[in-house]
Each structure stands twice: as C-alpha cells, then as structure tokens.
Amino acid sequence: MIVRPVVEKYAEEVSSAAPPWLAPLVADTEAATELPAMMVGSMQGEFLASLVFALRPRRILEIGTFTGYSALCMAQTMPGDAELHTCELSPLHASIARKHFAASPWAERITLWEGPALTSVRDLPGPFDLVFVDADKPGYVDYYEAVLPKLAPHGLILADNVLQFGGVANERDQQPDTLAMRAFNAHVAADPRVRQSVLTVREGVSVIRLAG
Numbered sequence: 384m385i386v387r388p389v390v391e392k393y394a395e396e397v398s399s400a401a402p403p404w405l406a407p408l409v410a411d412t413e414a415a416t417e418l419p420a421m422m423v424g425s426m427q428g429e430f431l432a433s434l435v436f437a438l439r440p441r442r443i444l445e446i447g448t449f450t451g452y453s454a455l456c457m458a459q460t461m462p463g464d465a466e467l468h469t470c471e472l473s474p475l476h477a478s479i480a481r482k483h484f485a486a487s488p489w490a491e492r493i494t495l496w497e498g499p500a501l502t503s504v505r506d507l508p509g510p511f512d513l514v515f516v517d518a519d520k521p522g523y524v525d526y527y528e529a530v531l532p533k534l535a536p537h538g539l540i541l542a543d544n545v546l547q548f549g550g551v552a553n554e555r556d557q558q559p560d561t562l563a564m565r566a567f568n569a570h571v572a573a574d575p576r577v578r579q580s581v582l583t584v585r586e587g588v589s590v591i592r593l594a595g
C-alpha cells in the first residue's frame with residue numbers, strides 16, 4: 384500500500400464489504416494457492432464494480448484472472464447483454480476460477496482463456512470497452528500494445544500494481560517487477576495516442592484512455 388497503513392485500514396473499513404457470495408472463492412484461494420494476496424480485495428473489487436456499473440461496458444477483457452475475484456466483481460454489475468473475457472496462464476488458478484464462474488449467475492457470459500495472455504489477446508477480436516491488466520508485470524507493455532488497437536473509442540484500460548508499493552519512485556529499488564512497472568509507466572506517459580492518470584489506489588492503478 385502507498386498511503387499510510389492507518390489510512391489504508393480506515394479506507395478499507397468504510398468501503399463496502401465484499402459481497403458474501405465471494406467467501407467460498409476466497410476460502411478456496413486461501414486453501415489452494417500460494418499467494419492469495421493477489422486477489423484485488425474488497426476495496427478495489429468494489430471500485431471495479433462501480434466503474435462497470437457506471438460505464439456500462441458491453442465487452443470487458445481481463446488479463447490475469449487468478450481465481451476469479453476481480454472478474455466476478457466486474458461481472459456482478461455488467462449490463463445484461465455484456466460479456467467478459469479473462470485470460471489466465473496457470474491451470475490451477477484457471478480451474479479454481481472456472482469452478483466459481485460456473486457457480487455464479489454470470490457463467491454464460493464469462494469466458495476464461497487458459498494459456499499465455501498475449502496469445503489469447505491477439506486471437507480475440509475487439510472492440511473492448513474496459514480492459515483490466517493484472518498479470519505478470521514484465522508483460523505489461525506487450526499487453527498494452529496488443530490491446531490498444533482493440534480499445535473502443537470511449538474505452539478504458541486499467542493497469543494494476545503500477546506503483547509497486549511506491550518502489551517505482553525509489554531509484555534504489557531495482558527489483559524486476561519495479562523495473563518493469565517503471566518502464567511501463569514511462570512507455571504510456573510518452574505515448575501521444577493516450578491520456579493516463581495514475582491513481583494511488585492500493586499498489587497503484589493507471590486509468591488510460593485514447594487521446595481526444
């Protein structure tokens with residue numbers, strides 16, 4: 384987290400709690416995966432749900448399903464005729480996500496593409512109204528370049544973890560993910576095709592749109 388822990392805790396407490404139907408997914412994720420903290424969590428999940436509620440995207444693309452937490456947060460508020468495509472490399476993560484997608488009311492409208500996301504994205508036709516990028520950090524520039532030509536004219540790309548707990552602003556932090564996020568942030572900032580705002584939500588979320 385980037386803001387002071389006491390403030391982060393307060394913000395979590397006064398944000399709406401995760402819906403109770405996500406509890407079995409969280410339990411499975413904690414029991415069967417090594418890094419359950421990869422789930423976006425309740426505050427960011429509600430943030431995604433609110434964006435989908437307001438923007439009414441017809442086609443949503445997620446890169447980095449994990450066990451399906453963020454996908455289901457978005458699915459719950461998507462319009463009745465919308466579809467959500469989500470990409471995951473790990474067979475274990477994909478199997479847990481599939482189980483919880485199947486148990487949800489949105490099973491028919493969620494498609495999980497198992498395998499390297501870049502391959503899936505290249506094969507998927509656009510346009511996408513909302514893209515949520517939350518997978519391997521060294522892949523972000525390639526995901527961005529693959530997705531941008533498929534973004535709807537009024538679409539948004541959301542990129543997660545772009546501030547790496549603030550490490551991107553500390554030149555002494557040379558961890559591979561920090562280097563990857565610094566390169567991604569600079570790449571987008573220098574791209575005249577888009578406008579971006581980098582929000583200090585949790586580990587940092589960039590909101591990217593086509594330049595008007």
Ligand SMILES: C[S@@+](CC[C@H](N)C(=O)[O-])C[C@H]1O[C@@H](n2cnc3c(N)ncnc32)[C@H](O)[C@@H]1O
Nearest residue numbers: 421422423447449452453471472499500518519
């Ligand atoms: C941070 S987690 C995603 C969290 C998820 N959005 C959520 O809120 O539950 C990142 C996921 O990306 C997946 N991943 C890593 N490299 C990938 C790749 N090349 N293609 C697709 N998925 C990948 C990982 O297996 C992991 O499940």
